[in-house]
Amino acid sequence: MVANNAAVLTVEKLHKSFRKVEALRGIDMVLSGPGVYGFLGPNGAGKTTTFKLISGLLRPTGGRVYIQGIDVQRDTRQAVSRLGILFDSPAYYPYLTGRENLEVFSTWWGTGGRSGIEGLLTLVGLSGNAGKKVAEYSWGMKRRLGIAAALLSDPVLILLDEPTNGLDPAGIADMRRLLPRLAYDQGRTVLLSSHRMEEVDQTCDHVTIINRGNIVAAGTPSELSHGKPLVEIKCSEVERARSILLPVEGIERVEQTGAERLLILSAAVPASAINSMLVENGIYVQQVMEKKESLEEIFFRLTGNGEK
Numbered sequence: 001m002v003a004n005n006a007a008v009l010t011v012e013k014l015h016k017s018f019r020k021v022e023a024l025r026g027i028d029m030v031l032s033g034p035g036v037y038g039f040l041g042p043n044g045a046g047k048t049t050t051f052k053l054i055s056g057l058l059r060p061t062g063g064r065v066y067i068q069g070i071d072v073q074r075d076t077r078q079a080v081s082r083l084g085i086l087f088d089s090p091a092y093y094p095y096l097t098g099r100e101n102l103e104v105f106s107t108w109w110g111t112g113g114r115s116g117i118e119g120l121l122t123l124v125g126l127s128g129n130a131g132k133k134v135a136e137y138s139w140g141m142k143r144r145l146g147i148a149a150a151l152l153s154d155p156v157l158i159l160l161d162e163p164t165n166g167l168d169p170a171g172i173a174d175m176r177r178l179l180p181r182l183a184y185d186q187g188r189t190v191l192l193s194s195h196r197m198e199e200v201d202q203t204c205d206h207v208t209i210i211n212r213g214n215i216v217a218a219g220t221p222s223e224l225s226h227g228k229p230l231v232e233i234k235c236s237e238v239e240r241a242r243s244i245l246l247p248v249e250g251i252e253r254v255e256q257t258g259a260e261r262l263l264i265l266s267a268a269v270p271a272s273a274i275n276s277m278l279v280e281n282g283i284y285v286q287q288v289m290e291k292k293e294s295l296e297e298i299f300f301r302l303t304g305n306g307e308k
Helices: 047-054 076-080 098-109 114-123 139-150 169-185 197-203 221-225 238-245 271-280 295-302
Strands: 009-018 021-031 035-040 062-067 083-086 157-161 189-194 206-211 214-219 229-235 251-258 261-266 285-292
Touching: 009 047, 021 047, 021 062, 021 214, 035 169, 035 197, 047 062, 047 157, 047 189, 062 076, 083 139, 098 114, 098 139, 114 139, 139 157, 139 169, 169 189, 169 197, 189 197, 197 295, 206 221, 206 295, 214 221, 214 295, 221 295, 229 238, 229 271, 238 251, 238 261, 238 271, 271 285
Parallel strands: 035 189, 035 206, 083 157, 157 189
Antiparallel strands: 009 021, 009 062, 206 214, 229 261, 229 285, 251 261
């Protein structure tokens, strides 16, 4: 039975261990409605493991997953019937056409019909190549065919695992145009995993960052960067300047970004105070500039890349 007003996806205290390796360490996630959600993390962070647990392909060591209030462990068939998924390397019958592949999948799953398949081919931009054998498809066309296959059951939730991997710039642009249509024109919830910051920044309006099996942040890019101003300075003696700033309370991170440049993450110390500290210690400051963190800078800070 579906709970009233249930979120599209609810992940509660999800753990997964493979022998002595703890892949997920009690993660929580709630996707409440239509939109494009990014699941961002470095390779090996736990993204694909999470997707396999959501789709019932793995059993969790602990915790629960619900799709529209239906427990994936207790009622896998009903829960997964509301789910479409595209993993990194989808499998097709290479000597059947794109249309024929979808017809085979539809027969297996008991979904749709010819009219529904034609609509999906149009949606993903393959109607003009539907009669071509999949062996002749480019990688980008295969990815779009995979999305069409994931939509055969008319799912409320779509999981896309690294959807732009291996695509050329034109294919990436096609994918970025398609995802908002799936979410906002058709009222679906799209969760895509990626390790590419620019992809998530340009495609998603909400981001969850995972690192080493833990959720380290969630929110819109602007929410994630709120209260974390950056100060970029150009000065002489950058190594000495860095050693002066590192111990200062309120300065979270100092990294050298060029021969005479430092980037300082400081929630409590204003740029003017940083400038004064360096000048008082005999360091000539040529330039001081305040800026906001990009999603890339947020990602590296939260996943521990680089040194303080």
